[in-house]
Amino acid sequence: MIRASLLLAAVLLGGAPALAEPVPPAPAEAPAAAEAKEPYALVRTLHALQEQIAAGDVRAHAAQRALVQHIAERMDAADPSVWQSERNARAAVAFLLSGGPPALMRRLLELDPKPRIDERLMRGALAYVEGNEIRAKAQLAEIDAKTLPAGLGAQIALVQAALVVRDDPAKAASLLALARLLAPGSLVEEAALRREIVVEGQRGNFDRFEALTNVYLRRFRQSVYAGNFRDRFGALLVGLDLERDPAILRRVEALLARFEPEGRRELLLVLARHGFLAGRPMMARRAASLAADLAPGGSPEAERAAFYGAASLVASPQADEGARALLAIDPARLPEPDRRLFEAVADLAVQVVEPLTLPPGPMPRIALGPDKAADGGADLPGSATLRRAERLLADIDTLLERSRP
Known part of the structure; x- marks a missing residue:
């Protein structure tokens, strides 16, 4: 199937081997050749x-x-x-979406x-891809995706879910389930499943969240968008609230065990980082420890896991x-977003830990540029720490914003 799809795409893109002499199609082959150039056939190849x-x-x-580009x-x-x-x-509508x-x-x-189609579909799809949600909702709200051919119906249900998710998450979840039902095995199903997991997680429906995650891992664990x-x-x-519900924590760990080791390690690192930034130290330490076990x-x-685990301790009784x-930890080995975070955490450690409890020698540093007083003169006492703390808060706000689904 993979080879067939790629070969067909190559033929459409002009990648088929040239023949020594042009051979006109036999009469029975001519309709098939003409059909392959029809828009619906081109979109079928894309799907x-x-x-x-x-x-x-x-x-x-x-x-x-x-x-x-070729189809366009x-x-x-x-x-x-x-x-x-x-x-x-x-x-044409399916291609746009x-x-x-x-x-x-x-x-x-x-x-x-x-074109011979409900104009609302054309205008609604166009408004959606151009980012005009109000107009898209006005055009598509009354369309029943179940009355459309399955493939297009799935795409419209996916769009409708995106348009209502903020105001009516339950309806969005229902539309996403419909999209999956209408287009099994497609990229639409994969996208709908990812989004439905997010919606159910945000709604606090852990049973559904767990069940859908298992479906995703069974069907699409190798997806390019995994x-x-x-x-x-x-x-x-x-x-x-994993720290207060051991039963949910055990179920989450069972879910994590279904990921392949590399994917599980990356997910644990994401969880450790998010846990630290969100003020969930126990979660951060647990995830960092499990990630460290999977890291060479x-x-x-391994450096990231060590950093997240240490950072979660600094603001705790085990500072x-x-x-x-x-x-x-060598901060130079951390990814760029974590380096400034390390600097701020190191500053915090210096502030909260009695100096005599630390071994001799300076904390590792990263050169971030001089911290000067507002008037351009010498540093004011505590001003560098204050500014780094302010940068940390800004970084955390930005990171939390980016982490929201």
């Missing part, structure tokens, strides 16, 4: 490629942009009469006669232990 992306094929992901060029050059076919008109350029839909809306899933999953776990000794991942652990 076949996207199924492979959902299955984890990075080659398909790399080929997607070129195929989208074919559609743009199509005779206006082509859009009087309902299949082709629906394909699959990554096609909005300019094509704007041109189709100017045709006379207009990294996005891990990030959102980690951010959601921080929002659960001396690796950047002296955290400060000592920080001494063993």
Whole structure:
């Protein structure tokens, strides 16, 4: 299936081997050749490629942009009469919601006669991809996705869910479940499942959150977008009160065990970092400890795990232990977002730990530039620490904002 999809895409993109002499198609083959150029057939090829992306094929992901461009060029050059076919008109909407350029839909809306399809679908899809949620909702709210062909219905249900999720999470979850039902095995199902997990997690429906996570791991663990899933999953776990509910904690650890070691390690690091930033020290330490067990000794991942674990101790009754652990960490080996965080945590450790409890020698430092007084003169007592604390708060606010699903 993978090879067939990629081969078909290559043929459409002009990658098929040239024959010594042009061979006209036999009469029985001519309709099939013409059909392959129809917009609905081109979009069907794109969706076949996207199924492979959902299955984890990075080659398909790399080929997607070129195929989208090729289809856009074919559609743009199509005779206006082509859009009087309902299949082709629906394909134009599906293409737009699959990554096609909005300019094509704007041109189709100017045709006379207009494409043979409910105009609300065209205008609603265009408004959605252009970021006009109010207009998109006005156009699409009354459309029943179940009355559309399955593939397009799934895409419309996915869009409708995105438009109502803030005001009605329960309805969004229902629409996402419908999208999954209408397009099994597709990239739409994969995206709907990821989003439904987030919605149910935010609603506090742990049973549903757990069940859907198991479905995702069973069906799409190799997806090209699995990294996005891990990030959102980690951010959601921080929002659960795992420290007060041992039963939920055990169920979460059982879920984590289903991830492959590399993915589980990365997820635990995300969880440890989010836990520290969100003021969940027990969660951060537990996740950091489990991540350290999965990280090769001396690796950047091991350094990150050590840092998150130490940082979570600094603002706890075990602050002296955290400060000592920080001494063993090389901040230069941390990723860039963590280096300034390390500097601020080290400053905090100096403030909260009695100097005599620390071994001789300075804390590791990172050069961030001089801290000067507001008038451009010498440093004021405590001003450097104050400014670093302010930067830490700003960094934490930014990181928390980015971590929200």
